[in-house]
Amino acid sequence: xxxxxxxxxxxxxxxxxxxxxxxxxxxxxxxxxxxxxxxxxxxxxxxxxxxxxxxxxxxxxxxxxxxxxxxxxxxxxxxxxxxxxxxxxxxxxxxxxxxxxxxxxxxxxxxxxxxxxxxxxxxxxxxxxxxxxxxxxxxxxxxxxxxxxxxxxxxxxxxxxxxxxxxxxxxxxxxxxxxxxxxxxxxxxxxxxxxxxxxxxxxxxxxxxxxxxxxxxxxxxxxxxxxxxxxxxxxxxxxxxxxxxxxxxxxxxxxxxxxxxxxxxxxxxxxxxxxxx
Numbered sequence: 001x002x003x004x005x006x007x008x009x010x011x012x013x014x015x016x017x018x019x020x021x022x023x024x025x026x027x028x029x030x031x032x033x034x035x036x037x038x039x040x041x042x043x044x045x046x047x048x049x050x051x052x053x054x055x056x057x058x059x060x061x062x063x064x065x066x067x068x069x070x071x072x073x074x075x076x077x078x079x080x081x082x083x084x085x086x087x088x089x090x091x092x093x094x095x096x097x098x099x100x101x102x103x104x105x106x107x108x109x110x111x112x113x114x115x116x117x118x119x120x121x122x123x124x125x126x127x128x129x130x131x132x133x134x135x136x137x138x139x140x141x142x143x144x145x146x147x148x149x150x151x152x153x154x155x156x157x158x159x160x161x162x163x164x165x166x167x168x169x170x171x172x173x174x175x176x177x178x179x180x181x182x183x184x185x186x187x188x189x190x191x192x193x194x195x196x197x198x199x200x201x202x203x204x205x206x207x208x209x210x211x212x213x214x215x216x217x218x219x220x221x222x223x224x225x226x227x228x229x230x231x232x233x234x235x236x237x238x239x240x241x242x243x244x245x246x247x248x249x250x251x252x253x254x255x256x257x258x259x260x261x262x263x264x265x266x267x268x269x270x271x272x273x274x275x276x277x
Contacts, residue, residue: 018042018056027051029066037092050087061095062088065117070101076108076126107144125178134174143178150176151183 020039027033027047037056045063064071067084073096080088095113096105105114109127120138130148132141
């Protein structure tokens with residue numbers, strides 16, 4: 001069957017072919033389904049049956065959001081196990097969305113987006129420029145080669161989360177390696193973020209952490225602890241009270257009033273606001 005709209009939902013068909021648009025295709029549970037996304041950036045929901053999914057042209061995503069248990073999917077090796085992923089075959093698929101359980105998602109040599117969704121997930125970008133999405137549960141993230149980005153989603157300060165990139169702390173823990181950039185724009189204020197810079201970025205070039213947004217500059221009690229490993233640049237550190245210890249820092253664009261507690265060897269550049277040291 002071939003759809004003719006921006007959103008295609010087909011039930012009861014063993015073969016589904018998408019359109020030239022960005023389709024949403026939902027395979028029927030319990031039915032062996034052959035899906036061809038055809039053109040466009042398609043979102044394909046796998047079923048509980050054995051599915052053969054050809055993404056086709058575009059950047060296509062296979063979702064296991066409906067799975068009733070964890071899934072294990074490897075785009076590079078073609079191995080799919082557990083839950084709704086059991087015995088699936090994925091071809092020309094660039095992106096994965098996990099279930100509400102503890103999934104294992106692996107990319108390939110291309111550029112992938114891996115969304116762990118809920119649960120304590122393990123995400124492996126492998127090669128390429130990858131985007132790895134994790135929520136406020138425990139996670140293991142390995143970007144692999146290429147320039148990779150971790151996005152923290154659905155973070156809720158009411159849970160008392162501690163985002164920890166080095167040692168085990170009370171609360172949730174994120175074990176990260178092979179990642180070059182962090183995007184915490186969806187994180188709520190008031191969370192405690194712990195980073196070990198040497199573990200966070202292990203490249204041959206000079207390592208740099210750029211923190212901006214809600215980590216600094218809010219009216220909440222945000223705090224950043226950085227291990228004493230390398231020079232760090234903190235961008236747009238405006239407002240609020242921030243404690244930083246044990247490291248040489250360059251503070252850039254400190255535009256508004258703020259109080260910074262430091263120990264030694266601090267360079268302040270462009271502190272145009274009323275800054276207290």
